[in-house]
Amino acid sequence: MFRLHDVSYAYGGNRAGVAALSHISLDVAQGEFRWLLGPSGAGKSSLLSILSLEVQASAGMVEILGVPVMQARRSNLARLRRRIGTVWQDFRLLPDLSVFDNVALPLRLQHRAEDEIAHEVHAIMKWVGLENRLDARPLQLSGGEQQRVAIARAVIYRPALLLADEPTNALDERQAGRLMAMFHRLAELGTTIVVATHNDAIVEKYPAPAIELAHGHLVRDYR
Amino acid sequence: MARRRYHDGLALHQALPGQFLPFLVAAMSFLAALALAGGIAAHGLSQRWTHGAGAVTTVQVPGPDDPAAGSGTRIAAVQDIVAHAPGVATAHRLSDAELRALLAPWIEQTGDSSLPLPAVIEVHTVPGQDPMPPLLPRLEAVAPGVLVEHDSVWSDRLAALAASLQACALLAVLIVMTVAVCVVMAATRAGLQTRRQAIALIHSLGAMDSYIAGRFASRVGLLALVGGLGGSIAALPMLLAMSHLAAPFSAMTDAQAVAPMDWRNPRAWADIVPHALLWMLLALPPAAGITGWVTTQLTVRAWLRRLP
DSSP, rough: EEEEEEEEETTEEEEETTEEEEEEEEEEEETEEEEOOOOTSSSHHHHHHHHTTTTTTTTTEETTTTGGGOOOHHHHHHHHHHHEEOOOTTHHHTTSSSSHHHHHHHHHHTTTTTHHHHHHHHHHHHHOTTTTTSSGGGGOOOOHHHHHHHHHHHHHOOOOOEESSSSSTTTOOOHHHHHHHHHHHHHHHHEEEEEOOOOOOHHHOOOOOEEEEEEEEEEEEOO | OOOOOOOOOOOOOHHHHHTTTHHHHHHHHHHHHHHHHHHHHHHHHHHHHHSSTOOOOEEESSSSSSSSSSBBBBBHHHHHHHHHHEEEEEEEEHHHHHHHHHHHHHHHHHHHOOOOOEEEEEEEEEEOOOOOOHHHHHHHHHSTTTTEEEEEEHHHHHHHHHHHHHHHHHHHHHHHHHHHHHHHHHHHHHHHTTTTHHHHHHHTOOOOOOHHHHHHHHHHHHHHHHHHHHHHHHHHHHHHHHHHHHHEEEEEEHHHHHHOTTOOHHHHHOOOOOOOHHHHHHHHHHHHHHHHHHHHHHHHHHHTTOOO
């Protein structure tokens, strides 16, 4: 599903930049659920940024869903992004769009029919428990509600690869439990999922193979 | 299920407000229209001077009624040669009245009406031809002392002046277009900066460069089209007035030159404005729209290259 071979990444360029990841090699298969662990500054967000095609690795080989990222054309990268769902730590909701429009955005970029979009949005928003807040603006929501909207937007198009950066941060225990159950269900359906967290409690409660980083190096790759 | 308005987060009405850009494009189109009108007018006058009334040669025959070297009078011999020469459209001998009217300012100053006057033949040549130089030896042979004056010196100078005016007009249009392109680029970049977070997000969700560039270009193209339309409409009254003032200089007949203008009749407008100028006015708005569309496409695609 994705393979990294000897991947390095430095902020601000390869030579003068600050190294965030060094010589990372990973191979994660379809339908796997992986925790991405490590303390702050370990490189978790950098690794997720490379996998979500937000940044390019400075060196090494990155292959996602069979596409060699470093050699791919821009149009192919855009198509690949449509198969990757990402839940960012800062949610990245557009403040001038309603909750409905924020969640509908990925489907609209895929030119789906408006009736189909409305059906999908209502279904996913019912699942995250925000079906009554469709017309609200993100800034009118609590942190937990915004996180649920961000999750809904990331999973609405059933991505082949789902990346989540601290997705349970703003959720209560019940919501976090529901989210983890959904992640496991999606993995069973074939979605590869990588969840970055430094919440040891939730990792213990939902045990799964883990990738552990420290100071930009891969220290453990549990299976 | 109620239908909802389509929103993709780009909010182009915020990124590219509808007042600023059309106004600037209208100003540019107005200036371009004036410059093009100047160029077209210079071209028209150049054509007129080169091929119309300017292409006149006068032949002066001193002692017109003296016998020619051969048979008949000198004026008859000269007129016969000129009238049958290829490249000559008409050869008209000025009557005594026409000649005296022509010379009235000088004759009245001297107060002497008994001066011996030469006969004058006004020769109109076929546009693009200059038949007189080859005739000179023959004219000199039948009527020694004959004088041929061709206005080509002045028409050539005026044509050169018109050509330089056309070049200036073209340069002005190029400068206006360059400024318009720069304005569109600056407005587009400002719009991209305003919506950079939204653009980065929809880019990360899989939007193609062509989609984002197309959305911006459609908006700018439409605003530029509206601006171009405004500029053309604003230029129209001024161009009508200028065309009316220029009519006597470009009219082919005196009747056209002095014909009164009926300002309430739009058909009369079309008569006085050169057709090339009317087509140019019609072409300006789409040209502005296309220029805006292409410039925005290139600007947005270049900007998106910053994103991976």
